[in-house]
Amino acid sequence: MDWPGLRMCPTRGFSExxxxxxxxxxxxxxxxxxxxxxxxxxxxxxxxxxxxERNRVVxxxxxxxxxxxxxxxxxxxxxxxxxxxxxxxxxxxxxxGLARLIHKHILERVRARYPEVKSQCxxxxxxxxxxxxxxxxxxxxxxxxxxxNVPALISEAIGNMRKSGDEYYEAISLxxxxxxxxxxxxxVIDTMLPGGRIIQRGSVFKPLESNLDILLxxxxxxxxxxxxxxxxxxxxxxxxRDPVGNCVFIIDMFGKDLPAVKSVFLSQxxxxxxxxxxxxxxxxxxxxLSSQMWEFCTKKMGLxxxxxxxxxxxxxxxxxxxxxxxx
Ligand SMILES: CC(C)(COP(=O)(O)OP(=O)(O)OC[C@H]1O[C@@H](n2cnc3c(N)ncnc32)[C@H](O)[C@@H]1OP(=O)(O)O)[C@@H](O)C(=O)NCCC(=O)NCCS
Numbered sequence: 001m002d003w004p005g006l007r008m009c010p011t012r013g014f015s016e017x018x019x020x021x022x023x024x025x026x027x028x029x030x031x032x033x034x035x036x037x038x039x040x041x042x043x044x045x046x047x048x049x050x051x052x053e054r055n056r057v058v059x060x061x062x063x064x065x066x067x068x069x070x071x072x073x074x075x076x077x078x079x080x081x082x083x084x085x086x087x088x089x090x091x092x093x094x095x096x097g098l099a100r101l102i103h104k105h106i107l108e109r110v111r112a113r114y115p116e117v118k119s120q121c122x123x124x125x126x127x128x129x130x131x132x133x134x135x136x137x138x139x140x141x142x143x144x145x146x147x148x149n150v151p152a153l154i155s156e157a158i159g160n161m162r163k164s165g166d167e168y169y170e171a172i173s174l175x176x177x178x179x180x181x182x183x184x185x186x187x188v189i190d191t192m193l194p195g196g197r198i199i200q201r202g203s204v205f206k207p208l209e210s211n212l213d214i215l216l217x218x219x220x221x222x223x224x225x226x227x228x229x230x231x232x233x234x235x236x237x238x239x240x241r242d243p244v245g246n247c248v249f250i251i252d253m254f255g256k257d258l259p260a261v262k263s264v265f266l267s268q269x270x271x272x273x274x275x276x277x278x279x280x281x282x283x284x285x286x287x288x289l290s291s292q293m294w295e296f297c298t299k300k301m302g303l304x305x306x307x308x309x310x311x312x313x314x315x316x317x318x319x320x321x322x323x324x325x326x327x
Contacts (some may be wrong), residue, residue, distance in 0.1 A: 016105075019101060028067060034067075035090050042201060042237075042242075055114075056074045057110060061105070068090045070088050071086060075114050076205055078210050079116055082107070082120040083204055084120055084121070085202055103327060107120065107320050111320055119318065120318060120323060121315065123316075125311055129316055135196075135197060136195025136197060136315045137314050138286065139313075140312070141284070141293060141297065141306075141309075142308050143281040143297055143298075144280050145281070146304055157300060167259035167263075168262075169259070169263040171225055174223065174224055182230055182233055183207045184207055191256075195315055201250045220235055220238065221236035221238070222234070222235060223264050223267045225257075225260035231259075231260030232261040234252065234268055236250070236272075245278075248280050248282065249282075251268045251281065253284060254286070261285060
């Protein structure tokens, strides 16, 4: 029998009483880093800047004084939305309901500190959306670069596209004013951005001046096929080293025009041509292009399969009060 207010969950190990929640500090870094030691997670590369960022809360869950989980809420969209990022639970503690408790705790903190925030939003790979509205779907393609000369690989791909008569655009590098003019353009928002949102390495933003100010401070490579009548735009997050020293490049691509998307992707790769060693790439594209882009990358360019082939990721949004009540 379920008593009102009492969550009976025999298969879920943890309750709030087992955990201490606290704000993250610089001193916690090593323990936080060990949470993601087995994954190519970007979090250790941005942990310190997150602690300094305005309007961001970073929370740790501790048990017996050791860090077992973390999450962060960034207040975006002109102060209206809590963008949930960086949720992680220690590998040994997964499947016991810990993420749910951390999620609930951080939402309660957001509600107390930013009472004007009514909704939360996050990117997830789980196809379970109870109580959420699904804003959009992107497809992630995981790739590894063979250990050969990357610039040569790109020139060959461009040469082959031209030879076979495929359209190829010399993509342009966007300056801050170009970024504003493209991402605030109504047609781009309605026809190219997934669910009308900009996605960058797991962050989700409405195309607003205030959000572009946040994004323009980040180390990002901005590319488009052209300024007028734009067919593809992309946001390449500066490569980071994962905990085992591999270089990871995340490219978020918007638009459904295949030749334009291919051209802009190649231009993003050109920006990292100086990189050596083991490089992996996580490319996210409109789902309608996923199989053609997969084929282009693996068959035409000779890139190798990453940790998985293709995976969908969803942007979901929901009310904070409703979620706290459900969790
Ligand atoms: C995903 C992960 C955090 C789940 O941890 P867990 O303790 O085993 O999970 P639980 O059984 O408590 O998980 C589910 C709860 O997590 C929360 N949750 C799941 N994904 C979330 C996300 N991306 N952001 C915020 N909260 C999320 C929800 O509250 C969910 O509850 P619900 O299913 O009732 O809605 C864990 O497997 C992990 O650390 N994976 C590696 C990192 C990762 O993939 N993080 C997710 C996206 S950044």
